[in-house]
Amino acid sequence: MSQTSTTDLKAGPFETQATVDAKRTAAIKTVQVAVDHKAATRQAIIVAIRRENVVFKTRSDWKAKTPATSPDTDWDYKAIAIHHAGNSYSCSADGAAQLRKAEATDIDSFGHLSYHYAIDCSGAVYEALDIRCKGAHIEGGNTGVIGIVFLADLSVAGEAEKYGPGAWNVTKKRGVIAGVKEWIGQNKDNEDVEHDTPTEKQLHAVSVLVKSLKHFFEIKKLGGHREYAKTHGTSRACPGTYGMEIAAQIRKEYQLSPP
Numbered sequence: 001m002s003q004t005s006t007t008d009l010k011a012g013p014f015e016t017q018a019t020v021d022a023k024r025t026a027a028i029k030t031v032q033v034a035v036d037h038k039a040a041t042r043q044a045i046i047v048a049i050r051r052e053n054v055v056f057k058t059r060s061d062w063k064a065k066t067p068a069t070s071p072d073t074d075w076d077y078k079a080i081a082i083h084h085a086g087n088s089y090s091c092s093a094d095g096a097a098q099l100r101k102a103e104a105t106d107i108d109s110f111g112h113l114s115y116h117y118a119i120d121c122s123g124a125v126y127e128a129l130d131i132r133c134k135g136a137h138i139e140g141g142n143t144g145v146i147g148i149v150f151l152a153d154l155s156v157a158g159e160a161e162k163y164g165p166g167a168w169n170v171t172k173k174r175g176v177i178a179g180v181k182e183w184i185g186q187n188k189d190n191e192d193v194e195h196d197t198p199t200e201k202q203l204h205a206v207s208v209l210v211k212s213l214k215h216f217f218e219i220k221k222l223g224g225h226r227e228y229a230k231t232h233g234t235s236r237a238c239p240g241t242y243g244m245e246i247a248a249q250i251r252k253e254y255q256l257s258p259p
Contacts, residue, residue, distance in 0.1 A: 038075060038132050041216050045131065048212040054205050055124040062096045062126055065103060069111030074134035079145045079221040079259065080210060081138055081228050082247045083115060084154040084239040091152050091196045095120025098151040099128065110136040115147035117209060123201025125209055138225065140232040146213060148206065152196035155240025198242055203249075210250055222251050223259040231259050 049056045089098050099118050106114045114136035118126040128149070129135055137147035213219055224247040225238035239247070251258065 042131050045212050045216055046127070048215065049125055049208055052208040052212075054208050055122075056127070057096070057124060058127045059130065062099060064113070064128075065107065067112035068107050071112045071129065071133035071136075073132060074143060075132065077144050077146050077213070077217040078219060079223075080213065080219055080256075081145050081147050081223060081225055081259075082206075082239050082243055082250075083137060083147060083149040083225045084243045085149055085151050086238070087153045087155065087195070089151055089153055091121035091199070095122060095124055095126070095151055099126050102149070102151070103128075106136070112136070115149040117146070117148045118151050119148065119202055119205050119209070120151045121196065121199050121202060123199065123205040125205050138228045138232070139234050141228055145228070146217075146219075148209065150198070150202060150206075150239065150243060150246075152198075152202075153240070154196060154198065154242035154246075155237060156195055159237040159240060195240070195242070198246055203246065206246065206250060207253065210254060214254060219254075220257055221259055222254070222256040223247055227259045 046056050046058065085098065085102055089101070095118075098120065102115075102118070103113050106112065112133070113128045115128045116131055116133075116135055118128045120126070129147075131146070135142045135145065135147040137149070138145060210219075210222070224244045226236045226244070227247070229236040250256070
């Protein structure tokens with residue numbers, strides 16, 4: 001311990017060695033230490049990402065709010081879903097501010113953030129929802145799926161109308177207010193000529209994040225939100241054209257299957 005710096009203690013786990021001198025007739029007392037392996041895994045993921053020179057901000061770092069409702073627990077993840085925040089977001093804005101904006105929307109809808117990790121355009125990775133909690137990023141299919149959202153608009157004009165659920169379908173399923181919001185969003189998307197393209201730092205960050213998650217979980221599948229929605233009989237435009245390209249590239253890089 002004398003050679004362990006405070007920096008090492010902050011970075012993650014460390015090893016210590018000790019010697020025990022005991023007489024042949026003396027009993028050696030042992031002490032059992034309980035370890036919360038899920039908490040340890042959460043921290044190990046953070047350490048692994050930081051060791052790849054990627055900025056990682058925990059919920060306390062970016063001052064996340066306490067959830068309005070307690071999320072259900074989840075673990076034993078087998079899949080990853082890629083999302084984008086949508087056309088109300090932009091690479092020109094501050095990443096933490098964008099995440100707080102998404103947080104406010106999600107707390108209003110779900111009581112807590114829906115994604116586990118967020119990546120801004122500078123390549124910083126944020127802990128959105130604690131990995132020990134179940135996300136709310138895929139309708140009808142969140143169990144065992146880690147949600148990663150790009151804090152950017154990765155779609156091109158017209159994708160909401162082409163791939164989305166449609167205002168009438170949303171109205172029938174969730175009511176008039178939700179249907180009107182879908183209609184407004186669809187029309188806004190049709191007129192949206194500006195979008196973000198993934199930055200090199202974002203692409204590096206998502207690759208490191210996925211690699212780290214694969215190390216700690218038996219991840220077998222990765223896809224875009226719209227791919228997962230299709231498997232559950234729904235429709236989504238997310239994560240946009242560029243988000244789908246990212247999903248395809250990462251899937252190939254790590255030899256993962258589509259949803």
